[in-house]
Amino acid sequence: MTRKLQAIQGQDGVVTMYCCGPTVYRDAHVGNLRTFLLADLLSRTLQMVGLEVRLVQNITDVGHMAEDFSDVDKILAESEKTKVDPFEIARSYESKFHQDLALLNIKAADSYPRASEKMNQMISAIEQLIATDHAYVGTDGSVYFDATSFPSYGALSGNRLDALKPGHRYEYSDDGGKKFHADWALWKLAGTRTQMIWDSPWGAGYPGWHIECSAMSIELLDSHVDLHVGGIDLRFPHHENERAQSNSITGNETVTTWVHGEHLLFEGRKMSKSAENVVLLHDVVERGLDPLALRFTLLENRYRSQMDLSWASIEAAHVTLKRWRQLLAECGTDLECKFDSEISSAFTSDLDTPRAMQRLRAIEKDPTIGALDKRGFFLFADQVLGLDLNRLPESRELPSECKELLLRRQKARSEKNWAESDALRKELDDLGIEISDGVDGQSWQWK
C-alpha cells in the first residue's frame, strides 16, 4: 500500500480483478458507466499483453439502497408504490445494466454475484470478524466493525482515524449502537422492515454495504485481488472499510492495487439529480448517436482526471468514429492486427488512452503508411479501445420511397432544376439519408 503507481503482476499469468457496482435501485448513468469502462479497459489491456483476467463484478441488490441522507430504501419504496416485488424491481435494473454494458462494448465479467445470494458468505465473514475481536454486537443489537482494531485504517484514503470527526452533516439514526463514530455496520437488524431481510445469528436483518465486497472477493477470487476498481467516491469509506474487513479476515493485504476512476461532470457540473444533468446511455441513443461515440469521448480523457462531458463532445466523437470506420472499410478486409509500440505503450502506461487516440489520428493522416498497415494499426488499437472500428457502414436496405426520391433528384439535377434538387435533398435528409454530389453524380449513405 503505497498510494503510488505500481506495475500489475498477477500470478502464473492470471490477474484477478474486482469491480464495485452497480447498485440496482435506479438506472446507471454515464458516469457510473465510465467506471465500468475503466475495468473493461484494464482487462483488455492485460489481455493484450498476454495475461489472463478473472473479473468479478458484484450486483448490490440489497442493503445499500438509499440515495440521499433520508435512509429510505429506494427499492422498498418503489415496491410499496408499484406493488411489484422488490427483487423483481432490482432484477429489471440489473438487466438494463447489462444492456448498457453491451451497448458500450464492455466485455462481460466472469461472474456477477448478487449480494442477496451471498448471505451465507457474508454472515460467516461477520462471524469470523466477531471471533477475532474486529467486530462486536452493539447496544442496539446490530453488528459493527471496530475501526480501532485495524491499525492501518486510513492508509488507502489518506484519512487518519483521529482526524475523522463525528459526521457533522448527519448521523445514521440506526447507528446509535456503535462504540466509536468511525465504526460501521456489518449487520443491521430488521427493525420495522419485513421485506429483503434474512435470518442471522444476531436476528433477522440485512447486511451492511461494505461487507458484500469483502465476502465476494474472498470467496470468488481465492482471497486475493490483484486489481480492485471503483469510482473515486468509493475510496472512502467503502474501500477503506472493505480493506479493513478483508485484511482482518485473510490476515494479508488482500488487494494489491486499487484503481479509482475520477468523476464525470456534465456540462461543468457533477452529474446529479438535483443538478438535473443526469445522462443515461439511453439518452445518447435517443439523440441518434452511436453509443460507442460515448465510449470514444470517454477514451479521449484519462481515467483519473475529472472530465467534463458535453453533447458537443459526443457529437464530435460520433462523426470521427464514422470516419474511422469508413477509412478501415476502404483499406480492405484483412483482419490481421499490426503491432504499434506507441499505442501499446500508451495503454500500458497507466492506461493513457488519449495518447493512443492521438496516435491513431496521426496514423490516419500519415501518407507514408499503406492501407493495409493503417488498417492493421487501427485493428490493433481497437482490441483495447473496443470501438468496433471494423464495423461496416450501415447497409440497411433503402426503402422504395427513398429510391424514388433519389431517382427524381438525379433527374432534376440532370435538368439543372436546382430548386427541386435541393428540396429533394432536404426531404431525404429528414429520412436519415445523407446526399453527397461528386463528379460521378450523387451518392448517399445512412446518417
Next chain:
RNA sequence: GGUCGGAUGGCCGAGAGGCGAGGCAAGGGACUGCAAAUCCCUCUACACGGGUUCAAAUCCCGUUCCGACCUCCA
C-alpha cells in the same frame, strides 16, 4: 478544520526541462450549380510573484482562485 487534486488559446483538452499535441468552434481558400463531406491555410496559451538552470508550461518556494473526499454516491 483535515486530506488530496487542479489552474494551458473562443471552448475541450495532452504535455517527458530544450524542435508550438490534438480536437471542436471560428475565419480564409480549393472543390461544388449550391451545399455536405474532404483537403489546405490562419489565429494561439501556459493563474500570479519569486527561485533553480545555459534553458521552465514542466522542477522548488510562496500567493490567489477552483474542485474532490471527510461516514449518501461510479
